[in-house]
Amino acid sequence: MELREALYKYLLRIGDTSLIAGQRLAEWVSEGPTLEEDIALTNISLDLFGQARAALSYAAEVQGKGATEDSLTYLRSEREYYNTLLSELPNGNFANTIANQFLNDAYLYHFYTALGKSKDEKLAAFAIKSVKEVRYHLRHTGEWVVRLGDGTEESKNKMQSAIDDVWMFTGDLFEMDEVDETLIEMGIGVDLNEIKRSWDTTVNKVLERATITRPEDGYMQTGRLDGQHTEYLGHILSELQYLQRAHPGAEW
Amino acid sequence: MMVEIVSESKVWEWLNEVPDPEIPVISVVELGVVRSINILDDKNIEVVITPTYSGCPAMNIFEEDIEKKLKEKGFENVALTTVLSPAWTTDWIKDDVLDKLEKYGIAPPVKGTADKGALFESGPKVVRCPKCKSETTVLVSQFGSTACKALYTCSSCHEPFEYFKCI
Numbered sequence: 521m522e523l524r525e526a527l528y529k530y531l532l533r534i535g536d537t538s539l540i541a542g543q544r545l546a547e548w549v550s551e552g553p554t555l556e557e558d559i560a561l562t563n564i565s566l567d568l569f570g571q572a573r574a575a576l577s578y579a580a581e582v583q584g585k586g587a588t589e590d591s592l593t594y595l596r597s598e599r600e601y602y603n604t605l606l607s608e609l610p611n612g613n614f615a616n617t618i619a620n621q622f623l624n625d626a627y628l629y630h631f632y633t634a635l636g637k638s639k640d641e642k643l644a645a646f647a648i649k650s651v652k653e654v655r656y657h658l659r660h661t662g663e664w665v666v667r668l669g670d671g672t673e674e675s676k677n678k679m680q681s682a683i684d685d686v687w688m689f690t691g692d693l694f695e696m697d698e699v700d701e702t703l704i705e706m707g708i709g710v711d712l713n714e715i716k717r718s719w720d721t722t723v724n725k726v727l728e729r730a731t732i733t734r735p736e737d738g739y740m741q742t743g744r745l746d747g748q749h750t751e752y753l754g755h756i757l758s759e760l761q762y763l764q765r766a767h768p769g770a771e772w
Numbered sequence: 773m774m775v776e777i778v779s780e781s782k783v784w785e786w787l788n789e790v791p792d793p794e795i796p797v798i799s800v801v802e803l804g805v806v807r808s809i810n811i812l813d814d815k816n817i818e819v820v821i822t823p824t825y826s827g828c829p830a831m832n833i834f835e836e837d838i839e840k841k842l843k844e845k846g847f848e849n850v851a852l853t854t855v856l857s858p859a860w861t862t863d864w865i866k867d868d869v870l871d872k873l874e875k876y877g878i879a880p881p882v883k884g885t886a887d888k889g890a891l892f893e894s895g896p897k898v899v900r901c902p903k904c905k906s907e908t909t910v911l912v913s914q915f916g917s918t919a920c921k922a923l924y925t926c927s928s929c930h931e932p933f934e935y936f937k938c939i
Binding site for chain 2: 556557559560563564566567568569570571573574641642644645646648649650652653656658659660662722725726
């Protein structure tokens with residue numbers, strides 16, 4: 521596979537995951553369970569949007585066909601998005617949001633830590649910058665998993681259900697194809713099998729402390745690599761892209 | 773006639789007059805956002821900047837304010853280049869600037885605690901209340917009114933305050 525094509529797709533996967541996770545969290549604006557939590561979730565959302573901008577503007581540059589971070593965001597259809605399925609799942613109740621976000625944060629934390637050693641200097645700089653932010657996100661959601669899991673009977677039940685419900689989407693995080701293979705060979709990309717081991721350690725540590733039972737790995741729903749999504753992404757995009765679709769090129 | 777080109781140190785001085793839009797007691801230079809200056813000739817200048825946090829909404833204001841200041845000083849074209857490496861760190865903020873933050877009411881980053889671990893054991897042990905200087909304070913949230921700050925409450929004077937996170 522040609523390097524340019526592989527790097528372009530790799531950057532879309534990274535940027536799309538941040539963008540969609542950020543958009544999901546932004547839905548919590550003014551709906552947070554407490555004022556502080558409202559601010560925390562939207563602060564995390566803001567960091568994710570910042571990371572998405574960096575990755576997607578680099579993707580546009582690599583592609584070299586005149587795209588911009590905006591055109592990539594507003595004008596691609598569902599099947600052209602390559603975010604993790606985990607990032608597009610509905611917020612549900614607060615425990616669902618925390619479960620989805622925690623598992624995604626643990627993934628991003630280890631992924632960016634490894635990507636910081638990439639031979640692509642720009643990608644490495646982006647990863648080193650991002651991991652500083654994701655570290656705070658992971659600490660925040662990890663603490664909530666423990667607080668809810670090791671909390672009241674009700675909060676524990678909700679946390680356990682949330683982890684159980686989302687588990688079938690965690691296999692998608694670690695799927696690899698020729699894009700990954702091409703970039704790993706060149707020292708640019710990250711071997712997700714290694715990330716899986718670090719992710720397991722972090723997740724197990726938090727779940728144990730939270731007295732939450734780790735679900736058995738069963739059927740895993742995947743699709744990220746080919747842009748095959750759950751029914752939820754289309755709804756996110758219809759809201760995210762509405763203005764540019766209805767009024768192409770609108771500026772303010 | 774020779775056109776006199778302004779010195780780089782003069783430009784740093786001017787930029788030091790551009791305040792952080794959210795913490796006006798410190799400048800964009802003191803914050804460490806301005807990384808380098810490249811004076812091309814008497815009309816053209818490049819300023820290299822780095823974001824504090826990836827999504828910091830103040831970055832656009834930084835850019836506008838830097839451009840405005842340099843245009844006031846006679847430059848016609850101000851090119852702003854953003855770099856991500858080396859990643860911004862609170863370690864770049866000098867001690868006298870940390871004092872300014874504390875006087876302004878924001879607990880400054882506790883040096884040497886740039887968080888390495890991602891889970892429970894990390895973070896500063898003691899954050900001093902900028903108002904009553906008590907060292908008995910409680911973290912309320914890792915996230916405050918801006919991306920760069922956390923929320924604390926003082927157990928002695930009971931005032932809430934913000935802590936400039938160490939990253």
